[in-house]
Amino acid sequence: xxEVQQAIKQQxxxxxxxxxxxGTPQFPQCGFxxxxxxxxxxxxxxxxxxxxxxxxxxxxxxKDYGNWPTIPQLYVNGELVGGSDIILQMYESGELETLVxxxxxxxxx
Amino acid sequence: xxxxxxxxxxxxxxxxxCSAEVGGDGRHFQAVIVSPAFEGKPLLQRHRLVYxxxxxxxxxxxxxxxxxxxxxxEQWRAGxx
Numbered sequence: 381x382x383e384v385q386q387a388i389k390q391q392x393x394x395x396x397x398x399x400x401x402x403g404t405p406q407f408p409q410c411g412f413x414x415x416x417x418x419x420x421x422x423x424x425x426x427x428x429x430x431x432x433x434x435x436x437x438x439x440x441x442x443k444d445y446g447n448w449p450t451i452p453q454l455y456v457n458g459e460l461v462g463g464s465d466i467i468l469q470m471y472e473s474g475e476l477e478t479l480v481x482x483x484x485x486x487x488x489x
Numbered sequence: 490x491x492x493x494x495x496x497x498x499x500x501x502x503x504x505x506x507c508s509a510e511v512g513g514d515g516r517h518f519q520a521v522i523v524s525p526a527f528e529g530k531p532l533l534q535r536h537r538l539v540y541x542x543x544x545x546x547x548x549x550x551x552x553x554x555x556x557x558x559x560x561x562x563e564q565w566r567a568g569x570x
Contacts, residue, residue, distance in 0.1 A: 412554060449540050449547040450554060465556050466532045 384441035392455040395428035396483035412464040416452040419471035503542035516553040535559035
């Protein structure tokens with residue numbers, strides 16, 4: 381595993397909920413990243429994020445890491461949950477809130 | 490350059506008994522995809538199946554974003570009711 385893949389692995393393992401996105405939750409640079417971060421914010425848990433536009437190696441590396449071709453990508457407990465469609469569908473059904481609250485709760489317990 | 494019709498063909502050719510409706514602006518597309526291949530699979534795996542069919546076009550960035558609804562025939566019928 382190369383340096384970039386190691387760095388991504390460390391990030392997803394260090395944070396129970398982490399979103400790889402274009403821009404930041406305050407200043408998203410892509411509509412899909414905006415919707416994904418808004419859905420997470422709507423779950424009222426703290427989440428980590430990585431702005432992939434700050435590092436081209438991460439932008440490409442995260443696609444390879446999870447074998448998922450698009451950004452945003454949400455990881456919970458080190459596992460890929462999905463991209464913006466999946467995040468939004470799970471948000472609407474309430475599954476997302478349950479998932480991320482469990483993940484954050486476990487870490488604090 | 491990708492167009493909706495080409496994406497529709499690629500998806501329908503790759504999944505059994507599939508019907509796909511695709512629309513978009515040349516870079517960003519939306520698709521509603523119905524196939525029994527999705528039965529018993531979580532969303533992550535359903536999307537992976539579709540991404541797999543379009544892999545080279547996504548890698549080349551011809552296809553920048555595809556927003557998908559992936560439904561089994563049963564889910565699709567329920568949504569029509």
